[in-house]
Amino acid sequence: MIAIDLGSNTLRVVQIDCKSMKIINEYEKTVKTADGLVQHGLINGKATTRVISAIKEAKEKIDFTSDTVKAVTTEAIRRAKNSDDVLLQIKKETGVAFKIISGEEEARLTLLAVKHRLAKLQYASDSFVLVDIGGGSTELIFHYDNEVISKSFPIGIVTIAQSYETLNTIQKALPKEMGQTYATYDAKKINGTSLEMKELDFYLKKLLSLPFEEREIAVGTGRSNLIAAGILIFKQLYSIVEFDACVVIDDGLREGVALEECSSLH
Structure with a gap:
């Protein structure tokens, strides 16, 4: 399956084989989603374009059509006044539908990953x-x-x-x-x-x-x-x-x- 995390600074994508739980492919790009958010309360057009370009770049490296895709986004989009419009534009241009998750959900999922890694280490x-x-x-x-x-x-x-x-x-x-x-x-x-x-x-x-x-x-x-x-x-x-x-x-x-x-x- 393919998991996507759109954060305030970085877009991170990972493709995992659910049977072996091994990473098949991964992609990461600095997109500065939150650039200017503090001053204006909005995700600006340039940031949105960077996110869209990064997703398209990731799709060139990873085949999104052959696997389940789950995409989540966090603090920057949660705080932005124009979050609905931004996510709609991203979906329209990339086909990826992001779900905004709460801080509590973000913490729970991050904890799950860390516990898994600690056990492996x-x-x-x-x-x-x-x-x-x-x-x-x-x-x-x-x-x-x-x-x-x-x-x-x-x-x-x-x-x-x-x-x-x-x-x-x-x-x-x-x-x-x-x-x-x-x-x-x-x-x-x-x-x-x-x-x-x-x-x-x-x-x-x-x-x-x-x-x-x-x-x-x-x-x-x-x-x-x-x-x-x-x-x-x-x-x-x-x-x-x-x-x-x-x-x-x-x-x-x-x-x-x-x-x-x-x-x-x-």
């Missing part, structure tokens, strides 16, 4: 805290045995970067934005990697010390400010949950959608 998956930083929202999920407590913050790397002019103002604003709520890489290489607070500090300083052009080369064109904003959000979350290290998992919403759909087909 042979990590104990009965108790953990999941941090999912997206383009338009950040999810904090506490999983203890069979109990799940989740908190969704309506800020992500795109929306926070567009709301404040400098990284310094972002850093000062994050405690207020997130409150004190205590409640281009290779996925195969990063799944299961540990990430410590001191490493976040090191890479943030290293990133900010580079000239803009070198920063763009290091993390990808158009992503340098977003990466830095993501690091700052991560650091704030570390202080909220009082942890100083984590395990990196690449699997997320699209994998959760695929896993649930595969389960329903059997």
